[in-house]
Amino acid sequence: MRRLQLLAAAPLLLAAAPGPRLFAALSQPRVEISYGFAGAELLVYGAVQYPRGRIPDDEPRIAVVARGPDARVVVRQKARRAGIWINAASQTFATAPSYVAVATSRPVDELLDPQTAALWEIGLGNLALAPRGDATRAGEFARGLLDLRRRAGLYRQEPYGVHVTENILYRARLVIPPAAPVGAYRVAVHLIEDGQVVASVERPLDVRKTGFEAGVSDFAARHGFWYGLAAVVLAVGTGWAASWVGRR
Amino acid sequence: MDLYLPIAGMSVNALVIVLLGAGVGFLSGMLGVGGGFLTTPLLIFYGVPPAVAVASSATQITGASVSGALAHARRKGVDFKMGAVMVAGGLAGSVAGSFLFELLQALGQIDTTISIVYVLMLLSIGGLMLRDSVRALRPRATPRAAPRRHNRFVAALPWRVRFYRSGLYISPIAPFLLGLAVGILTVIMGIGGGFILVPAMIYLLGMAASVVVGTSLFQILFVTAATTLLHATQSKTVDIVLAALLLVGGVIGAQYGASAARRLPAEKLRLVLALVVLAFGIRLALQLTYRPGEIFTVDPA
Numbered sequence: 001m002r003r004l005q006l007l008a009a010a011p012l013l014l015a016a017a018p019g020p021r022l023f024a025a026l027s028q029p030r031v032e033i034s035y036g037f038a039g040a041e042l043l044v045y046g047a048v049q050y051p052r053g054r055i056p057d058d059e060p061r062i063a064v065v066a067r068g069p070d071a072r073v074v075v076r077q078k079a080r081r082a083g084i085w086i087n088a089a090s091q092t093f094a095t096a097p098s099y100v101a102v103a104t105s106r107p108v109d110e111l112l113d114p115q116t117a118a119l120w121e122i123g124l125g126n127l128a129l130a131p132r133g134d135a136t137r138a139g140e141f142a143r144g145l146l147d148l149r150r151r152a153g154l155y156r157q158e159p160y161g162v163h164v165t166e167n168i169l170y171r172a173r174l175v176i177p178p179a180a181p182v183g184a185y186r187v188a189v190h191l192i193e194d195g196q197v198v199a200s201v202e203r204p205l206d207v208r209k210t211g212f213e214a215g216v217s218d219f220a221a222r223h224g225f226w227y228g229l230a231a232v233v234l235a236v237g238t239g240w241a242a243s244w245v246g247r248r
Numbered sequence: 249m250d251l252y253l254p255i256a257g258m259s260v261n262a263l264v265i266v267l268l269g270a271g272v273g274f275l276s277g278m279l280g281v282g283g284g285f286l287t288t289p290l291l292i293f294y295g296v297p298p299a300v301a302v303a304s305s306a307t308q309i310t311g312a313s314v315s316g317a318l319a320h321a322r323r324k325g326v327d328f329k330m331g332a333v334m335v336a337g338g339l340a341g342s343v344a345g346s347f348l349f350e351l352l353q354a355l356g357q358i359d360t361t362i363s364i365v366y367v368l369m370l371l372s373i374g375g376l377m378l379r380d381s382v383r384a385l386r387p388r389a390t391p392r393a394a395p396r397r398h399n400r401f402v403a404a405l406p407w408r409v410r411f412y413r414s415g416l417y418i419s420p421i422a423p424f425l426l427g428l429a430v431g432i433l434t435v436i437m438g439i440g441g442g443f444i445l446v447p448a449m450i451y452l453l454g455m456a457a458s459v460v461v462g463t464s465l466f467q468i469l470f471v472t473a474a475t476t477l478l479h480a481t482q483s484k485t486v487d488i489v490l491a492a493l494l495l496v497g498g499v500i501g502a503q504y505g506a507s508a509a510r511r512l513p514a515e516k517l518r519l520v521l522a523l524v525v526l527a528f529g530i531r532l533a534l535q536l537t538y539r540p541g542e543i544f545t546v547d548p549a
Contacts, residue, residue, distance in 0.1 A: 073547065074548075076356045077544055078540055085538070086360045087356040087360065092549050096546075144544030147544070149546070178252070220480065225480065229477065229480075231476050231491055234311075234495070235308065239313070239315050240318070242311075242503070
């Protein structure tokens, strides 16, 4: 009974603690990939509420991290063997995010000490990729992975990507490129004071494919044989029609 | 005009793909070659994932071979019995090839394997074509020795059967094995294999020239269709939108190619194609030895 009373009082205790509260919203809860998709922009915005309506003299330090679903990947390294370049060594990572965008109000190393940044996975250099097997050269492969995905626009980092106004309002623009995979994304916003994360909120983001194109890939995944048959019929039909037209 | 390819998972310029299909279709209409061996690498250079390029190119070849196969069938230019044996071999080969494809994909060696096989194929085919066209262009070429009936290894095989339209009395094992070998190549490289089938049918099997091209188109039609089904169910790499764009370009290009062939000297065109094929092979061979732009690659595991 006493335990229950304590439990009921817990939120009150937390609310009474003199800490700032963080609010966040997304311009849209869903990004839809359709034909002619040339990447989408997402606006993350919100405010920091300080106890008793106080407005700080310094602007709050904020990090926004958007992540796509994690996936198991194998990174391969090419090497020269007998005169030609072939895939030689490889390294598997169990939890490589398919998409990461990190926007901060200042560079990550000015916001956080390395341990805290790694703990919260803030910054592209701080992703927990979970290397598997013999991981003696995992760092080298992780740099290769980061470099590739950064150039593909799937991993992005904006050291001054969070704009703060009136010292309580913030906004960040995130770009989702055409190559971004579908799935359940998460957008986390962290408020940082003295190198520590003092408040965090998370918003879900749904990235999906819509329209004809989504129907096609869905059908292909579910009914492979009929999809293949449709492709064959299309091919034969086109060839037949062309030869009919050609003979006229 | 940007189009999103649902299976490749990328945006492409539709016009570029249609033009690519038209260019290859023009060549194939003009010279009677399938052109899969040009489509696949060109798509890969454009950035289409190799597995998707190979599978969708096979789908396009199905469409491209329909009109030719129909035309030859009307002129009784198809030996259906021989074709059926080769299709059976081709189906066995495509199933075997799809397992090989999966194994190489898991090992991370599919791209290198594709490139090496392409180099060997393009250099040998280009070399043979060059030799033939130079011989044909030389006005007082020595008359060729009467062709042998067929290769003596083929003649040694048991269970001989009569193939009337081909004018042959040989073991079905030989065409079956030929179909099998080409079927493997169809799955792995996205080619019809006409430029291997036709010389092999003439020089190895000794088939009557009147049914060679029609029967090879018959085999290509069925084996590429089966390959599409296999890729659609197994590796899930057939992009129907990509195949449709290639088909549209291909059929338009083939019409112009066929009419251009009537105005241009065929033997000189063959010489040009031989040089193009050789250049392609040499470029690909050199590319294998250059330090690649990307040392690292990422694959789903």
